[in-house]
Amino acid sequence: MMNNKFLIGFLLIFAAAVSVVTFSTASAKPFGFGGGMFFAEHIAAELDLDETQRDAVDGLFEAAKDQAKPHVRSMIELREEMKTLAKGDFFDETQVRGVATRKAEIMTELMVIRMRTQFQMRELLSDTQAEKLEALMAERGPQGGRWR
Numbered sequence: 001m002m003n004n005k006f007l008i009g010f011l012l013i014f015a016a017a018v019s020v021v022t023f024s025t026a027s028a029k030p031f032g033f034g035g036g037m038f039f040a041e042h043i044a045a046e047l048d049l050d051e052t053q054r055d056a057v058d059g060l061f062e063a064a065k066d067q068a069k070p071h072v073r074s075m076i077e078l079r080e081e082m083k084t085l086a087k088g089d090f091f092d093e094t095q096v097r098g099v100a101t102r103k104a105e106i107m108t109e110l111m112v113i114r115m116r117t118q119f120q121m122r123e124l125l126s127d128t129q130a131e132k133l134e135a136l137m138a139e140r141g142p143q144g145g146r147w148r
Contacts, residue, residue: 046136047129056124064117071106071113078103 049057082099085092122130 003076023090036088049123049129053124057121060117060120067113070112071109074106075110076105078106 078099082096082103085096085099122133125133
């Protein structure tokens with residue numbers, strides 16, 4: 001359950017961050033992640049990213065999304081595997097531990113991708129923009145707090 005919450009939070013943050021760039025361009029397409037594009041519009045307006053920053057941030061998040069995709073697919077497969085184990089005729093602790101260990105390894109990889117991307121994004125921002133981003137993410141509560 002906690003891993004699923006983390007994964008959903010991770011995807012929402014990615015959607016909001018990617019939307020910062022794509023929503024503010026003419027060819028922007030809305031994302032279907034819980035209103036993330038509205039928060040992204042707010043961030044884009046607040047941070048006042050120039051065209052170079054927008055292009056760089058877009059590249060960062062596209063790369064991160066590509067890196068995360070296979071891990072997210074694996075998480076979905078592991079969730080299904082765990083459901084199958086839960087419906088089994090007997091409890092096999094070795095198999096459950098194996099799935100849980102693989103899931104933890106994937107969560108670690110996703111965290112590394114997210115933190116690397118976050119760090120690279122902050123390097124692109126001016127000090128003022130970085131401070132504004134921190135304040136905006138803090139306003140979001142626990143989800144925003146993860147960006148600090």
